[in-house]
Amino acid sequence: xxxxxxxxxxxxxxxxxxxxxxxxxxxxxxxxxxxxxxxxxxxxxxxxxxxxxxxxxxxxxxxxxxxxxxxxxxxxxxxxxxxxxxxxxxxxxxxxxxxxxxxxxxxxxxxxxxxxxxxx
Numbered sequence: 001x002x003x004x005x006x007x008x009x010x011x012x013x014x015x016x017x018x019x020x021x022x023x024x025x026x027x028x029x030x031x032x033x034x035x036x037x038x039x040x041x042x043x044x045x046x047x048x049x050x051x052x053x054x055x056x057x058x059x060x061x062x063x064x065x066x067x068x069x070x071x072x073x074x075x076x077x078x079x080x081x082x083x084x085x086x087x088x089x090x091x092x093x094x095x096x097x098x099x100x101x102x103x104x105x106x107x108x109x110x111x112x113x114x115x116x117x118x119x120x
Contacts, residue, residue, distance in 0.1 A: 009105040014112050018073050025066035035063040040091040041070045053080050083109050
C-alpha cells in the first residue's frame, strides 16, 4: 500500500537509539517563557487519541527561552510499540492549568537496518 505524504511534520527515531525531541515555544516571533509550565508529550496510535504513552516534563532545558526536550531510551521505544508510526501531540499546561495543544506530528520508529540502507 503506498504511503501518502503527511501534512504534519515527521520525526523519525530508530530502534536501539536514545532519542531526544527538542522543542522551543515561540509566540509572535519571540520565545515564550515556560517557567512553571508542564509540557505533556502524548503518544497515541491514532489521531483519535488512543493513548499509548504520556510523559509530562516539568524541568526544562531553559524555561525562560522556551526550550524543553523529551528523551526516550531504547526501552521507551519498545514500550511505545516498537517499529511503526504514532501520533505525538505536544500540550502546554500553563500555571493556571489551561491546556493548549501546541503541535501534532507523526512519530515514526524505524529499524537500524532501514537507516543503514537509506544512508548508503
